[in-house]
Amino acid sequence: MQLTDPRRAAPAVTTGGTPAPARRRRRWRGRSLVLNLVSIVLGVAGWETLALLGYTLPTPAAVARRAGELVADGTLADDVRASLRRVVLGFALGTAAAVPVGFLMGWYATARALIEPWIQFFRTIPPLAIIPLAIVLMGIDETPKVFVIFLAAFLACVIATFQGVVDVNRTLIDAARVLGARDLSIFLRVVIPASTPFIFVGMRVGLGSAWATLVAAELIAAQSGLGYRMQSAQLYYDLPTIFVGLISIGVLGLVMDRLLLLVERRVTGWQERR
Known part of the structure; x- marks a missing residue:
């Protein structure tokens, strides 16, 4: 009986056949984009607040x-x-x-x-x-x-x-x-x-x-x-x-x-x- 070498095992895949690392990368890109948008919104909100508080902006x-x-x-x-x-x-x-x-x-x-x-x-x-x-x-x-x-x-x-x-x-x-x-x-x-x-x-x-x-x-x-x-x-x-x-x-x-x-x-x- 031939044994399978665990070092040669197939990489982990998702149910759709996509490698898990690739799915994690895509998930992080989506999360990073959301964080970028949140950062922009917070920055503009801070800018608006400073202008309303009377700063010369x-x-x-x-x-x-x-x-x-x-x-x-x-x-x-x-x-x-x-x-x-x-x-x-x-x-x-x-x-x-x-x-x-x-x-x-x-x-x-x-x-x-x-x-x-x-x-x-x-x-x-x-x-x-x-x-x-x-x-x-x-x-x-x-x-x-x-x-x-x-x-x-x-x-x-x-x-x-x-x-x-x-x-x-x-x-x-x-x-x-x-x-x-x-x-x-x-x-x-x-x-x-x-x-x-x-x-x-x-x-x-x-x-x-x-x-x-x-x-x-x-x-x-x-x-x-x-x-x-x-x-x-x-x-x-x-x-x-x-x-x-x-x-x-x-x-x-x-x-x-x-x-x-x-x-x-x-x-x-x-x-x-x-």
């Missing part, structure tokens, strides 16, 4: 009315397009430059010794402090705006990429060498996959830095953009318009962050998660 209804006006006349759409163009371009260029520089610093000790002091030096200088220099050197068109955003994203991502290469498990590299792998093969098959989670963390931090730098970047002779609209509203004490800009930046940043997180999960599906 517009009510959610006033902000919604102002948002409707800006949407109706096309102003909000134009501002969103202008800001998105600057952020996406600066972030994309910053990430594209940061990843190879981070790999270079992490893989070659000589490159690290040459480049790292400059990276650490510029990290101590806020990107906003570069604005006067950017205006003098690049003028007042789109170039200095994108450059400041590029710098913010680059400095966040390059450090994460460098740290990812440095933290690769040395045992994996040694095992690959024992099996006869050359440096290029080790770099492509071991270092890059092991560093990918760090790169995505750096990209998410860089994306946040890019949006955080946007408002200041649009001080440079901008004629449109969410930051520009908020700066103009400040002159007239137009709080609803300022809140519309803040909420728009927050929503756009959140959506882009979630898209990055989705890509990360697909690319690093092999990584164990809690």
Whole structure:
């Protein structure tokens, strides 16, 4: 009589044939969505309460009315397009430059010794402090705006990429060498996959830095953009318009962050998660 090895037993399934872990994940996603909605409702309720108590805040209804006006006349759409163009371009260029520089610093000790002091030096200088220099050197068109955003994203991502290469498990590299792998093969098959989670963390931090730098970047002779609209509203004490800009930046940043997180999960599906 053949005995069944318990270690090879079929995974637990539900009555519908769906694995139990998958059902638990779906249940948690539903619960997480409900908690997100509850959090939003509580936040708006707290905002309304503060406004009714006399704090200098517009009510959610006033902000919604102002948002409707800006949407109706096309102003909000134009501002969103202008800001998105600057952020996406600066972030994309910053990430594209940061990843190879981070790999270079992490893989070659000589490159690290040459480049790292400059990276650490510029990290101590806020990107906003570069604005006067950017205006003098690049003028007042789109170039200095994108450059400041590029710098913010680059400095966040390059450090994460460098740290990812440095933290690769040395045992994996040694095992690959024992099996006869050359440096290029080790770099492509071991270092890059092991560093990918760090790169995505750096990209998410860089994306946040890019949006955080946007408002200041649009001080440079901008004629449109969410930051520009908020700066103009400040002159007239137009709080609803300022809140519309803040909420728009927050929503756009959140959506882009979630898209990055989705890509990360697909690319690093092999990584164990809690």
